[in-house]
């Protein structure tokens with residue numbers, strides 16, 4: 797009986813966990829997390845490739861900015877005005893941040909060799 801109780805508890809907690817993980821609402825059309833700035837990202841970032849490129853990536857603001865610069869320099873991505881770029885970067889860094897569990901934060905520049 798004890799073992800059964802444990803199993804039930806385990807099942808209940810994993811069910812709760814998956815509900816939690818699914819709490820983010822996803823835009824059905826693109827697969828992007830619905831949040832402020834999503835529409836701007838959808839408009840500008842799903843023209844050449846699917847939003848899967850975005851949803852499979854993670855990064856801090858600098859990482860996202862360097863991906864955007866790379867596409868602008870080599871892949872024909874247009875330039876954004878400052879406000880649009882800020883909206884896009886804020887959306888990306890908030891909703892697709894570096895994953896905490898599998899990767900530590902980057903060292904701050906004062907901890908890196910000169």
Ligand code: HEC
Nearest residue numbers: 840841843844845849850853863864867871872873874884
């Ligand atoms: C003008 C076309 C174009 C637009 C618009 C565009 N991209 Fe890309 N992007 C590309 C191309 C081309 C690749 C490389 C595809 C490949 O590797 O086959 C790419 C790759 C990527 C990758 C994968 C990079 C990697 O390291 O694997 C990400 C992430 C990405 N884009 C995000 C974005 C975001 C965010 C936006 C909106 C700000 C955007 N893209 C808009 C052309 C574009």
